[in-house]
């Protein structure tokens with residue numbers, strides 16, 4: 001098949017993709033529509049991006065799902081503030097994976113493979129850092145501080161709130177994404193002796209860690225500034241939900257209605273990809 005479609009890689013990734021879709025549905029990691037969206041994205045990334053790109057997003061998905069449901073009972077009480085929680089919907093899946101999917105296609109169809117490979121790592125490191133920082137940082141025993149005014153503390157779950165534990169998790173996420181990407185990049189050399197390009201492990205780790213840390217910082221800054229933040233008169237509580245969990249329409253306190261958590265995630269995933277691409281231009 002033309003267009004850079006990788007038949008061998010697709011034959012390996014399709015069964016795994018089908019199995020993961022089944023698990024995601026069974027264990028309620030994803031809502032029904034989100035299972036379909038992520039299955040389609042997985043097919044595109046597995047076929048065009050190949051094994052290394054596919055396994056990187058699988059790594060993100062599997063470990064992030066485990067972290068999301070880790071100490072779920074403690075986190076559940078913050079869902080009243082957070083825009084969403086627990087089982088992910090199709091919009092959340094798209095806001096995390098759309099940029100990666102587009103890059104996988106560009107990777108297959110252009111000759112700039114090594115640049116798109118690193119842009120892909122940049123966007124994946126950003127969404128992974130952001131997810132781990134949120135899911136683990138929320139368990140911090142210290143109150144989060146607002147990224148735009150570190151003297152102010154905010155409630156756990158509020159966008160823009162950062163903790164040292166969250167940043168530790170973001171750093172670990174960068175290491176993790178680099179490791180998965182590099183291992184499968186090398187593994188492909190064992191079978192086919194050719195990737196079409198060479199990238200050193202140092203560059204892969206540097207790109208993943210730098211884009212992850214900057215990307216999730218951008219996410220927090222957007223969360224503290226432009227993201228819609230509301231007050232529910234009925235429950236006398238602040239929330240990121242336009243329609244509060246009680247069913248009441250909440251009043252906009254700051255930010256823009258259009259900028260919900262998903263738009264913020266999509267924006268930072270684009271910025272993560274741009275950082276990865278820019279680092280590729282500088283380092284390669």
Ligand SMILES: [Zn+2]
Nearest residue numbers: 232235244246
């Ligand atoms: Zn309410």
